[in-house]
Amino acid sequence: MIEQKPLRGIRVIDLSRVLAGPFCAMNLADLGAEVIKVEMPGRGDDSRGYAPRIPNSDDSGYYYSVNRGKQSVTIDLRKAAGAELMLDLARHCDVVVENFSPGTMERFGLGWERLRAAHPRVILCSISGFGQTGPMAAAPAYDIVAQALGGTMSITGQPGGEPTRCGVSIGDLAAALYGVIAILAALRERDLSGAGRHLDIAMLDCQVAWLEDALARYSATGMVPQPIGSRHPSITPFQHFRAADGYFVAGCGNESIWGRFCDAIGRGELKDDARFAANQIRTANHAALDSILQAHFGAHPRDHWLARLEAANVPCAPIATVAEVARNPHLEQREMILRAGHPAFDGLIVPGSPLKTAGVSARPDTHAPALGEHTEAVLARILGYDAARIAELRAQQII
Numbered sequence: 001m002i003e004q005k006p007l008r009g010i011r012v013i014d015l016s017r018v019l020a021g022p023f024c025a026m027n028l029a030d031l032g033a034e035v036i037k038v039e040m041p042g043r044g045d046d047s048r049g050y051a052p053r054i055p056n057s058d059d060s061g062y063y064y065s066v067n068r069g070k071q072s073v074t075i076d077l078r079k080a081a082g083a084e085l086m087l088d089l090a091r092h093c094d095v096v097v098e099n100f101s102p103g104t105m106e107r108f109g110l111g112w113e114r115l116r117a118a119h120p121r122v123i124l125c126s127i128s129g130f131g132q133t134g135p136m137a138a139a140p141a142y143d144i145v146a147q148a149l150g151g152t153m154s155i156t157g158q159p160g161g162e163p164t165r166c167g168v169s170i171g172d173l174a175a176a177l178y179g180v181i182a183i184l185a186a187l188r189e190r191d192l193s194g195a196g197r198h199l200d201i202a203m204l205d206c207q208v209a210w211l212e213d214a215l216a217r218y219s220a221t222g223m224v225p226q227p228i229g230s231r232h233p234s235i236t237p238f239q240h241f242r243a244a245d246g247y248f249v250a251g252c253g254n255e256s257i258w259g260r261f262c263d264a265i266g267r268g269e270l271k272d273d274a275r276f277a278a279n280q281i282r283t284a285n286h287a288a289l290d291s292i293l294q295a296h297f298g299a300h301p302r303d304h305w306l307a308r309l310e311a312a313n314v315p316c317a318p319i320a321t322v323a324e325v326a327r328n329p330h331l332e333q334r335e336m337i338l339r340a341g342h343p344a345f346d347g348l349i350v351p352g353s354p355l356k357t358a359g360v361s362a363r364p365d366t367h368a369p370a371l372g373e374h375t376e377a378v379l380a381r382i383l384g385y386d387a388a389r390i391a392e393l394r395a396q397q398i399i
Contacts, residue, residue, distance in 0.1 A: 019143070
């Protein structure tokens, strides 16, 4: 297999912190881009202080999980000389990623117009809660705010229960991935036009884009979608079940699978029950079917049912804990469970990259940088600064 990364030769400045921006830039690094993370001297990314602490060190596992494969440079952007230094770096880069509140880059003297004047081919990706325009642009936001206002929390959880935040930060992660898509598209457009772009990615926009069929159901029926647990609103059965010793899921996306499902669990008569004759009818009668199936599955252990369903080629799986995910041999073979390159603790696990190409082997760099680890090397290599100039910047507390 060849080892090749498609973004080799692309240089990215990552001005972002915490999750949405760092996750976006990390995926670019996984694809081969050189990512230079610019952090505040002495403090760094806020997430460096987040739990959990990595054993034998003061490093944050949170920070490590979304900043692998980057170089860390410390620059105080609040100072005019720091902004000028950042502008000099930007002249040698292809992409700048930031997730400050709208207007912050302008206050630093690094807004789009100034970046574009310095480097017409640069691409600026701005990720924010509500976007660079609109009446809410200046409002503060976190992942939970985007999930709430974007409708996600209103359709997540058990029927009649309290609104529930998704177990992963999909407000941040959705914006990060749309940021990656937008950057890749802008790089392609730049190949044709020669000009950079200012990309405006809003967490709220991305949550609305991920409402899937909820908007269609609301507009077509006039009924406001509600939380329905693990059940699918349009496909039945498609949910979790409780066996004698644990939970599993199964889904019947068409009539052929439904028939195999019934035979596999020893309830072939359900195929002939008028209440369950077709998917739309089963969905209308989901409560009656659920009562039958839940009582039936409680009679045997989870592995008993999964073996039968797997033999019948019915989509199914145990509801795995994070510990079980970490030990999954399929994920290990797919290089999705990786040992992080931490100098003091070799037991740290991080996810691999899901961006794979047939015939290509390209493992991501799993080392996340110490604060300012690469400051001198980057300034010397990219800007040609000598030791005296770097010492002067340190004395002025610019870096």
